[in-house]
Amino acid sequence: MSLRIGEVAARVGTTTRTIRYYEEIGLLPVEEDRAAGQHRLYDERDVDRLRDALRLKGLLGVSLDELGELLELEEAREARRTEFRDERTPAIRRREIARQGLFNVERQLELLRARRDEIEHLEAELEGRRARIREALGELGGG
Amino acid sequence: MSLRIGEVAARVGTTTRTIRYYEEIGLLPVEEDRAAGQHRLYDERDVDRLRDALRLKGLLGVSLDELGELLELEEAREARRTEFRDERTPAIRRREIARQGLFNVERQLELLRARRDEIEHLEAELEGRRARIREALGELGGG
DNA sequence: TTGCTCCTCACGTCACGTGAGGTGGC
């Protein structure tokens, strides 16, 4: 079940150019065995990862450099998950892995909360303004 | 109490280049009587407007074209406020002005709420992930 | 007079957009 670049772009809501550009600057991995001129192929996991990345970028307003750091965290997370699920991994190591995961997720939550606070602050201001307008409308009477 | 461009930039948290660029593309008004090579001067209201504009741009992630539309709404708002406060303005006109103001403020609130929803959605996902990690840590035992 | 901030070009950069011309699988 491999997807071509156009399908991926449509699913995550971006353009093929953006996906190629991200590959070009090293944000997305390059397939090693792809000959010049051949189609790029992706799977569902690539789609999920790209969607997450674009969502973070859009919501946090970070640069592609900063996005790269967040993606590296994600990649490290997947590697750790694999190690975590390996039955041979000892409990002490699993605990360490879980702690790192917890740290990362809390960092991302912090960034999101900071953003939400800003938005809520501005919302409160606008709601105050709205209340004053409504008051004025009430005094003026009429529907 | 007029401010120079550097002071304005510092107050709103941007650069002098950005302010000059916004003037260049028509986003900010040009002082008519400023001779070539002379300093740009601003007042507190300019600072407030620019701060609001940059905040909207940053939080909503809009282009400068779209930001321009929002600024025009703001400008229209100021004009209406002046008219509203004029004692000669009849009640029927005041009601219309208030309704337009209400419409604008609700549109901006809608944009902000949509953004906040997206952020909260992603937050919920991350909180779920965090809960699962904590659960795993609990099962593994140890502080 | 010495700093400091300001000024106007003007080229550079980041994150893509947009054709130009050509190739490959249902």
Next chain:
DNA sequence: TTGCTCCTCACGTCACGTGAGGTGGC
């Protein structure tokens, strides 16, 4: 074979960053 999507240059654009060289007010 005809469309369709894909490919690789490569130049364009948006929103500024960053000097280069010079001027003006405490």
